[in-house]
Amino acid sequence: MHHFHRLDGALACEATPLADLAGAFGTPLYVYSTATLTRHYRVLADAFAGQRALIAYSVKANSNLAVIATLARLGAGADVVSAGELLRAVKSGIAPQKIVFSGVGKRDDELDAALAVGIHQFNVESEPELLRLAARAQAANLVAPIAFRVNPDVSAGGHAKISTGKAEDKFGIAWAAAPRLYALAASLPGVAPVAVDVHIGSQIGELQPFAAAFGKVLGLVEDLRRSGLAISRADLGGGLGIPYRDGDAPAHPDEYARMIADLTRGRDLEIILEPGRVIVGNAGVLLTRVIDVKHGESKTHVIVDAAMNDLMRPALYDAHHEIVPVRERAGAPQLCDIVGPICETTDRFAADRWLAPVEAGDLLAILSAGAYGAVMASSYNSRPLVAEAQVDGARFALTRRRPSLEALLADEIADPWIR
Numbered sequence: 001m002h003h004f005h006r007l008d009g010a011l012a013c014e015a016t017p018l019a020d021l022a023g024a025f026g027t028p029l030y031v032y033s034t035a036t037l038t039r040h041y042r043v044l045a046d047a048f049a050g051q052r053a054l055i056a057y058s059v060k061a062n063s064n065l066a067v068i069a070t071l072a073r074l075g076a077g078a079d080v081v082s083a084g085e086l087l088r089a090v091k092s093g094i095a096p097q098k099i100v101f102s103g104v105g106k107r108d109d110e111l112d113a114a115l116a117v118g119i120h121q122f123n124v125e126s127e128p129e130l131l132r133l134a135a136r137a138q139a140a141n142l143v144a145p146i147a148f149r150v151n152p153d154v155s156a157g158g159h160a161k162i163s164t165g166k167a168e169d170k171f172g173i174a175w176a177a178a179p180r181l182y183a184l185a186a187s188l189p190g191v192a193p194v195a196v197d198v199h200i201g202s203q204i205g206e207l208q209p210f211a212a213a214f215g216k217v218l219g220l221v222e223d224l225r226r227s228g229l230a231i232s233r234a235d236l237g238g239g240l241g242i243p244y245r246d247g248d249a250p251a252h253p254d255e256y257a258r259m260i261a262d263l264t265r266g267r268d269l270e271i272i273l274e275p276g277r278v279i280v281g282n283a284g285v286l287l288t289r290v291i292d293v294k295h296g297e298s299k300t301h302v303i304v305d306a307a308m309n310d311l312m313r314p315a316l317y318d319a320h321h322e323i324v325p326v327r328e329r330a331g332a333p334q335l336c337d338i339v340g341p342i343c344e345t346t347d348r349f350a351a352d353r354w355l356a357p358v359e360a361g362d363l364l365a366i367l368s369a370g371a372y373g374a375v376m377a378s379s380y381n382s383r384p385l386v387a388e389a390q391v392d393g394a395r396f397a398l399t400r401r402r403p404s405l406e407a408l409l410a411d412e413i414a415d416p417w418i419r
């Protein structure tokens with residue numbers, strides 16, 4: 001459910017025509033809907049009424065400060081994976097006591113930054129990380145609350161490049177090692193094992209793999225409690241999928257949250273979720289303008305001013321995004337490829353797609369681009385980093401400026417040997 005719809009024939013975000021945003025801020029431009037962010041957060045949060053739950057928004061999905069601040073105002077916590085994301089979360093108004101720190105490789109300086117602000121939990125992914133964290137916390141006279149991210153060896157849908165819960169994956173500690181590592185953690189003065197953490201992958205449409213993994217985690221919580229540990233939280237990660245194409249029907253966030261609430265009710269546990277895509281994915285579109293329409297011998301290429309550097313997902317994962325003209329012209333749809341200007345064959349947003357007729361200057365919206373879109377953008381081809389804007393009803397604002405070409409070069413040193 002999102003708030004992009006047609007108003008007088010033209011695509012709008014909430015009460016704001018997308019053409020107004022393109023006129024004000026130029027293209028390519030990501031546009032995020034406040035109402036959609038709010039709705040998605042609430043669906044998850046409301047399912048846990050009466051239970052202790054922390055919806056720790058996974059900042060990696062979309063780390064725009066205004067997006068995080070919108071969720072912070074609703075009560076969200078944050079799941080961060082770097083010192084940069086930690087800074088973003090804190091700057092956006094999320095209390096450190098609502099922040100969990102995930103990630104396969106956390107540097108010493110990142111552990112120190114998180115210790116210094118006093119975050120809710122470190123999700124530890126290996127024995128060496130445990131030992132480093134414990135030593136650094138002890139040296140600072142602190143006790144770090146930790147979970148181990150356990151690998152439940154569950155195969156989950158999604159895409160091979162974003163599945164993380166199989167035994168051979170690099171993520172988390174082996175299931176069999178958990179009792180020994182929890183006992184080791186309990187013996188170290190710098191850390192307090194308080195939680196079990198799991199995250200099995202992303203863009204998972206069925207509930208069954210989640211239920212299988214969470215069932216194992218809850219069993220482990222009971223085993224650890226029996227061994228005398230005060231485990232008071234279960235962090236169940238993120239990973240719920242969203243519909244990208246017409247006809248996709250992933251499990252509804254409400255069903256997912258109710259499944260978890262049912263599994264965990266009465267267990268005296270704080271439930272932590274780390275949703276990313278399901279909150280922001282359908283809350284954003286990438287707005288782009290047609291540069292040229294090239295009618296070749298075998299197909300038509302619609303060349304737009306967004307490129308793979310602005311939205312990597314099609315090139316990286318063969319991801320599908322619906323693409324629609326902001327204002328549809330009359331006429332028969334044409335079969336076309338929608339491509340960016342970069343000299344790479346993978347710089348293609350859609351192949352063999354039926355699209356209403358378009359002309360140079362028309363605006364297109366690449367839908368469901370709110371998650372893993374702007375965050376993965378680069379300035380490849382010396383294209384300035386893509387700009388971002390947010391809509392709230394009839395008001396809209398730029399939330400990340402497009403850097404000037406001068407700014408793009410500002411940190412480079414043309415001749416480092418000249419004094």
Ligand SMILES: Cc1ncc(COP(=O)(O)O)c(C=O)c1O
Pocket residue numbers: 058060061079102103199201202203237238239240274275276277278371
């Ligand atoms: C540890 C962790 N938590 C949460 C997420 C968010 O996943 P998603 O955006 O699929 O909800 C990820 C992303 O893969 C992750 O690695």
